[in-house]
Amino acid sequence: MIVKSGSATLVDVARAAGVSLKTASRVLNDSPELRPETAARVREAMVRLGYQPNELARGLKAKRSAVIAMIVPNLADPFTASAFQAVQDVARKHKYAVILGSSGGDVEIEKSELQVMVRRQIDGVILVAADSKKSDVKSLMEKHVPLVVFDEPVLGEEVDSITVTNRKAAREATDHLLAHGYLRILIVGARPFLFTCTERAAGYRSAMRRAGADPIELLVEHESDLTLEALSAFVSGPNGVEAIFSLNWVCTMRVLRWLKALNKKIPQDVALISFDDFELADLIPMELTVVRQPSRELGHQAATALFERIEDASHHPPRKIVLSTELILRRSCGCKPQPQE
Amino acid sequence: MIVKSGSATLVDVARAAGVSLKTASRVLNDSPELRPETAARVREAMVRLGYQPNELARGLKAKRSAVIAMIVPNLADPFTASAFQAVQDVARKHKYAVILGSSGGDVEIEKSELQVMVRRQIDGVILVAADSKKSDVKSLMEKHVPLVVFDEPVLGEEVDSITVTNRKAAREATDHLLAHGYLRILIVGARPFLFTCTERAAGYRSAMRRAGADPIELLVEHESDLTLEALSAFVSGPNGVEAIFSLNWVCTMRVLRWLKALNKKIPQDVALISFDDFELADLIPMELTVVRQPSRELGHQAATALFERIEDASHHPPRKIVLSTELILRRSCGCKPQPQE
DNA sequence: ATGAAAGCGCTAACAT
DNA sequence: ATGTTAGCGCTTTCAT
Numbered sequence: 001m002i003v004k005s006g007s008a009t010l011v012d013v014a015r016a017a018g019v020s021l022k023t024a025s026r027v028l029n030d031s032p033e034l035r036p037e038t039a040a041r042v043r044e045a046m047v048r049l050g051y052q053p054n055e056l057a058r059g060l061k062a063k064r065s066a067v068i069a070m071i072v073p074n075l076a077d078p079f080t081a082s083a084f085q086a087v088q089d090v091a092r093k094h095k096y097a098v099i100l101g102s103s104g105g106d107v108e109i110e111k112s113e114l115q116v117m118v119r120r121q122i123d124g125v126i127l128v129a130a131d132s133k134k135s136d137v138k139s140l141m142e143k144h145v146p147l148v149v150f151d152e153p154v155l156g157e158e159v160d161s162i163t164v165t166n167r168k169a170a171r172e173a174t175d176h177l178l179a180h181g182y183l184r185i186l187i188v189g190a191r192p193f194l195f196t197c198t199e200r201a202a203g204y205r206s207a208m209r210r211a212g213a214d215p216i217e218l219l220v221e222h223e224s225d226l227t228l229e230a231l232s233a234f235v236s237g238p239n240g241v242e243a244i245f246s247l248n249w250v251c252t253m254r255v256l257r258w259l260k261a262l263n264k265k266i267p268q269d270v271a272l273i274s275f276d277d278f279e280l281a282d283l284i285p286m287e288l289t290v291v292r293q294p295s296r297e298l299g300h301q302a303a304t305a306l307f308e309r310i311e312d313a314s315h316h317p318p319r320k321i322v323l324s325t326e327l328i329l330r331r332s333c334g335c336k337p338q339p340q341e
Numbered sequence: 342m343i344v345k346s347g348s349a350t351l352v353d354v355a356r357a358a359g360v361s362l363k364t365a366s367r368v369l370n371d372s373p374e375l376r377p378e379t380a381a382r383v384r385e386a387m388v389r390l391g392y393q394p395n396e397l398a399r400g401l402k403a404k405r406s407a408v409i410a411m412i413v414p415n416l417a418d419p420f421t422a423s424a425f426q427a428v429q430d431v432a433r434k435h436k437y438a439v440i441l442g443s444s445g446g447d448v449e450i451e452k453s454e455l456q457v458m459v460r461r462q463i464d465g466v467i468l469v470a471a472d473s474k475k476s477d478v479k480s481l482m483e484k485h486v487p488l489v490v491f492d493e494p495v496l497g498e499e500v501d502s503i504t505v506t507n508r509k510a511a512r513e514a515t516d517h518l519l520a521h522g523y524l525r526i527l528i529v530g531a532r533p534f535l536f537t538c539t540e541r542a543a544g545y546r547s548a549m550r551r552a553g554a555d556p557i558e559l560l561v562e563h564e565s566d567l568t569l570e571a572l573s574a575f576v577s578g579p580n581g582v583e584a585i586f587s588l589n590w591v592c593t594m595r596v597l598r599w600l601k602a603l604n605k606k607i608p609q610d611v612a613l614i615s616f617d618d619f620e621l622a623d624l625i626p627m628e629l630t631v632v633r634q635p636s637r638e639l640g641h642q643a644a645t646a647l648f649e650r651i652e653d654a655s656h657h658p659p660r661k662i663v664l665s666t667e668l669i670l671r672r673s674c675g676c677k678p679q680p681q682e
Numbered sequence: 683a684t685g686a687a688a689g690c691g692c693t694a695a696c697a698t
Numbered sequence: 699a700t701g702t703t704a705g706c707g708c709t710t711t712c713a714t
Contacts, residue, residue: 022684025710028708052460054706060709061710062690065397075425085416085443088443097442100425101438253621283598397690399693400692402706403692403693
């Protein structure tokens with residue numbers, strides 16, 4: 001028997017089974033209108049030839065790739081990783097693969113990534129925007145590629161969005177610090193052009209104002225600008241802040257690093273609340289109090305919404321899903337006594 | 342002007358520019374043999390029609406998808422995330438996208454993921470095997486899909502592999518603990534069927550034997566079996582171990598959790614060295630001493646090796662790249678004095 | 683129940 | 699320098 005150079009195609013299978021191409025195709029798509037014995041013969045030929053259908057060819061015809069993409073600014077963030085896992089689980093159930101792309105927070109890279117996805121006939125995109133105002137999803141909209149914006153919305157576009165109650169969460173966290181009696185509370189954030197950053201800052205300010213306290217803000221262009229000097233200016237000296245509210249995971253990492261360098265104890269010298277929970281948060285001795293975002297739930301909802309768009313031809317109006325966060329009280333805010341030495 | 346329902350194809354562009362299909366195709370692939378003015382006219386038409394080439398069609402013809410896949414057991418592990426980033430960076434330079442798949446450590450899921458990748462005409466796979474003996478890459482080999490095994494090799498297959506000096510690293514880490522004077526040193530690992538686990542355990546044993554110390558091992562089937570009770574049996578009581586060597590990140594997380602629950606101070610009560618470095622390792626007060634794997638470098642090398650296979654038609658013999666690790670001495674091993682309270 | 687033929691959007695011989 | 703033609707592997711009318 002002659003084995004063809006490449007791998008077997010459906011034509012080969014049909015020939016081997018002594019049926020027409022279409023019949024073989026029917027078996028592949030398990031169409032009901034087939035004599036069982038014919039189907040069996042074809043299936044046997046498939047196994048014998050080690051046949052694997054070519055998804056590219058299938059997709060070319062059907063104008064679908066059975067692939068979705070998730071584009072994020074930062075893969076290292078545990079929040080993102082966790083959400084991706086949930087997306088991936090949903091995708092698997094739908095027999096879809098997920099391309100994970102990273103924009104590195106750069107709007108231009110993001111734009112080109114999105115464009116590439118269009119060329120790849122991606123069936124849908126979950127986007128964590130790099131900049132809620134500048135992120136450009138026109139290439140997707142033009143080609144009617146289903147889009148769900150996630151965590152960080154794209155302003156001014158009528159698309160499904162999955163976010164959390166950022167403002168409320170920040171207000172609550174700030175209120176909690178205020179309730180501890182702290183008045184000089186610093187927020188530390190980065191990329192102020194982000195919706196999440198803006199909202200969280202707004203929540204903080206509203207809480208501070210209501211309490212008659214002055215907002216103290218360290219909002220830098222990028223996380224890398226969060227230097228020791230920058231933080232030290234707010235933390236050191238007699239008028240150093242009593243508490244810090246860090247607006248995302250990367251900021252928290254940097255704050256922890258610099259507080260350690262400055263030899264500041266948490267919460268004795270400075271209290272701390274962090275947006276985003278993560279694996280070690282409760283394990284380290286200062287036991288971080290955090291605003292927990294339901295990352296898996298968010299990812300699950302985003303993927304579910306996306307597949308609804310992909311599978312529903314009907315253009316239902318955009319869903320705006322907003323999930324709640326949870327303030328997890330541990331020790332870094334000053335809540336419980338520190339473990340004795 | 343009539344806008345076709347779907348998006349513009351190359352035929353539309355050709356028609357709009359008044360040239361033949363092939364000419365338009367030449368422009369797309371910027372073939373040199375073209376009159377500049379013709380090319381300009383075609384390009385103008387492309388822009389005007391908002392033309393985006395269909396990668397599926399291109400791939401069908403060229404028998405390539407311009408997509409590679411990375412299949413890993415656990416996305417949450419920072420080591421994996423970091424390696425993926427490097428892979429993704431290399432892929433972008435080659436104009437490839439990366440599908441990230443998760444096997445959850447299950448050989449069957451892994452197998453079906455790999456098979457799906459074949460159907461998708463994936464151009465290459467980077468695999469972190471779920472089980473070095475049972476992982477099944479036959480489906481890839483049969484179709485001659487380039488494969489690089491990463492971190493955890495697939496035994497018995499002649500493929501490129503990128504790993505680290507697991508055994509040596511474990512020996513050095515153990516030696517270091519021994520040098521501190523600890524004799525009752527416990528290793529904590531999971532999934533003993535993994536090559537990485539086996540090698541690290543072997544390194545540990547050889548160091549222990551050479552020092553005349555008895556190996557003490559807690560090697561469980563899965564990380565979830567690493568319960569408080571399991572660890573407590575080794576740590577508590579007058580004969581509790583003096584030091585722990587944890588074989589991967591997940592184990593370390595669990596060890597930290599249970600040591601905290603048992604109210605054991607690191608390193609005063611129990612010293613600790615962890616395989617795998619991570620973001621917070623140096624920030625937490627016990628400052629973890631770790632065996633650092635060059636995760637980005639590993640990812641970079643894996644991707645580079647993969648693209649060499651993809652682009653080189655010549656079947657060069659498999660590369661076996663083994664990178665070195667680095668023992669990062671911090672405080673949890675007992676090296677430096679603890680920060681004073 | 684099964685088959686013949688057209689075509690998805692593109693590339694690549696092979697002309698001219 | 700540019701056009702014609704034939705597929706890549708599959709699905710899908712439309713026949714039979």
